[in-house]
Amino acid sequence: MSQIRKIGVLTSGGDAPGMNAAIRAVVRTALSQDIEVVGVRRGYSGLLERDYITLTARTVGGIIQRGGTILESGRSANFRSEEGTRAALSCLDDLSLDALVVIGGDGTMRGAAALLAQGIAVVGIPATIDNDIYGTEMGIGVDTALNTALDAIDRIKDTASSHHRAFFVEVMGRDCGYLALMAAVAGGAEAIMIPEVPSDAQDLVAEMSRAHGLGKSHFIVVAAEGARPRAAEVAEQLRAIPKQNYEIRLTTLGYVQRGGSPTAFDRLLATRLGAAAVEQLAAGGSGIMVGMNHGSIGLTPIADVVGNKKPLDEQMWRLAQILAV
Ligand code: F6P
Secondary structure (H helix, E strand, O other): OOOOOEEEEEEOOOOOOOHHHHHHHHHHHHHHOOOEEEEEOOOHHHHHHOOEEEEOOOOOOOOOOOOOOOOOOOOOHHHHOHHHHHHHHHHHHHOOOOEEEEEEOHHHHHHHHHHHHOOOEEEEEEEOOOOOOOOOOOOEOHHHHHHHHHHHHHHHHHHHHHHOEEEEEEEOOOOOOHHHHHHHHHHOOOEEEEOOEOOOHHHHHHHHHHHHHOOOOOEEEEEEOOOOOOHHHHHHHHHHOOOOOOEEEEEEOHHHHOOOOOOHHHHHHHHHHHHHHHHHHHOOOOOEEEEEEOOEEEEEEHHHHHHOOOOOOHHHHHHHHHHOO
């Protein structure tokens, strides 16, 4: 029998579609093992401010299809200070919580590492649209965000073709080019700008001229927000060059990529990871992040998650260059 009697669950950092599905899976898996669940609100801030609710099978009913997070999220800068972790410890004590499940991105895992250092049992669940978390092929929310970006790219291509325009479509991803690369390949874009590979305005001019020569009616550049120089700067530079083959436009997709109903993939991923997190805690596990690798649940020490950078998918990058003709 599990020694764990009561756990807390929180969502932190940028919200990601599927977080609710993960909360639901955590709560219902825990209840099936006679473990009570407290929902800590607004991320780590809720721990510091004792902002929480008791979660039951019913309070997590009807949320699997909802984007955002019913617990709300937050980015607490002072949480990782000594004072912050001490306040969190005392909250966990007051609530008699034996362990925490934290759902979020990179910053969330760093918060988990700070709690672990204080001896608190923690299991992490990766959820961020950026897909920049080491230890899992996919984070919760990535698939939904990718499909949202793709839908926008398809629409932009329609209007771009009608006016012989080049569009820079900027997608999110922070310092990671995953979303941009995958959206570009899936959307059949002509060029890609990602943080992992320096971009050059002159190269783009040459590519545009080649595309025009091939009879292309549009030129789509999918740019990650972390690419340097940024898409807006490159677009300005290109506009300043006389006699361009395409009229230049820029669309920043922004926060629309964070919202919306999670895809089936994200709901299923969140459900499997939520259940796995509780099973790990119940079996005495801690200090790990549950992830999905090659279709199976994988466990990665949180120390490794925060200490490593997820590499660029070089194969996909090469494929993108071959296919954008
Ligand atoms: O990490 C998710 C993300 O949406 C990034 O893609 C983006 O850079 C960042 O969050 C925006 O953060 P905020 O919600 O704090 O503006």
